[in-house]
Amino acid sequence: MQKTCNRESYALFPRERIVPTSGVSIGLYFKTDRKLNVLKNYIQTRKGETKSLFIGQDLPLNTKYYKQLWTVVVSNWLTYIMLLAFNFVLCLLKAIKVIAISSIMMIAVFHSLCLSAQTPRKDSGVEGLLTNRPLNIGDAMPDDFWEQEFMIYNNGVLSKSNLSAYKGKLLVLDFWSTTCSPCLIHQSEINHYKKLYGDNINVVMVNPVITRDNLQKIDKLNAALKNRALAIHSIYSIIEDDYLHRLFPFNGFPFYVWIHPNGNIQTYTMRNLLDRHYQAPFIDPVILNAD
Known part of the structure; x- marks a missing residue:
């Protein structure tokens, strides 16, 4: 069947199901001046390729x-x-x-x-943190040792003082505690030599903080000494000390540190060397009598 439109004739064919392809879409979209018969022939030639597209070829x-x-x-x-x-x-x-x-x-x-x-308390006589290392026999005392202030207990009266008065003299530091009986008993012989040699030998008692002896305990002991048959009737000692104990660490009482007049540590020991009853080589008389 043929039909005329715009003075051009074209053929009409029975309606067929045409699957659009990329070529057909492009041709229809741009509407070129080609004749529809040419477009029909193009579709027929691409028909086989279109089928192959849908069957996976x-x-x-x-x-x-x-x-x-x-x-x-x-x-x-x-x-x-x-x-x-x-x-x-x-x-x-x-x-x-x-x-x-x-x-x-x-x-x-x-x-x-x-x-x-x-940091020690301000009333302990130690200001600031201690930077001095522990000392050994033969070491020289540090310069601040003689200027360091300590809390002094003198028969119930508290004061602050240093050890500069003993510089250039023989000095013995006597570490003690209120629970150490030998520490107090030895004071009888120590006082004997102190009277005998005067200022040539100086013994200073030291009660360090590790004893946990507070002021009340020391006051109680000081009052009790007045009624005891001991050579010591009152306490004169450095108390609440942390400085000296750090210079001379120890684990028992009594403990003695001998400082030579030249300022060097001469010796330290747990035996009281100021005792008339000890015989060379410092053997306890009780042991000698037992033999």
Whole structure:
């Protein structure tokens, strides 16, 4: 059947189901000046190729399309995963920063508390932290030893003084505690030699802080000595000492440190060398009598 339109004749054919292809879409969209009969012939020639597209024979075109699609999907997922990982790392760094700041603050507070606990009281005669190392026999006394102020207990009266008056003289530091009976008994022989040699020998009692002897305990002992048959009837001693004990660490009482007039440590011992009853080599008379 033929029909005329715009002075051009064209043939009409029975309606057929035509599956559009890329070529047909392009031809119809742009409406070229070709005749419709030419378009019909083109469709018929592409009909076989169109069928092959739907039965899966056009594999190279489909494979390329799916590869591109798969690349896009994988890229999107990788981007999403990377964003999640970056967010996780960022949150982790923030958490570490908060924990680190809190830890540093806790360490700083703890360190300041430790320094405060190590600082002696102002009334103990020790100002500031001790930096002197423990001394050994033969070592020279540090310069601040003679100028260091100590709390002095003199028969119930407290005062502050240093040891500069004993510089250039023989000095014996007698470390004691209120629970040490030999420390008090030995004072009888020590006083004998102090009277015998006068200023040539000086013995200073020292009650360190490790004894935990507070002022009440020392007052109680000082009052009790007046009624005891001992050569010592009152206490004259350095109390609440931490400086000297750090210079001469020890683990028992009595403990004696002999300082030579030249300022060097001559010896230290737990035996009282100022005792007339000891015989060379300082053997206890009780042991000699037992033999």
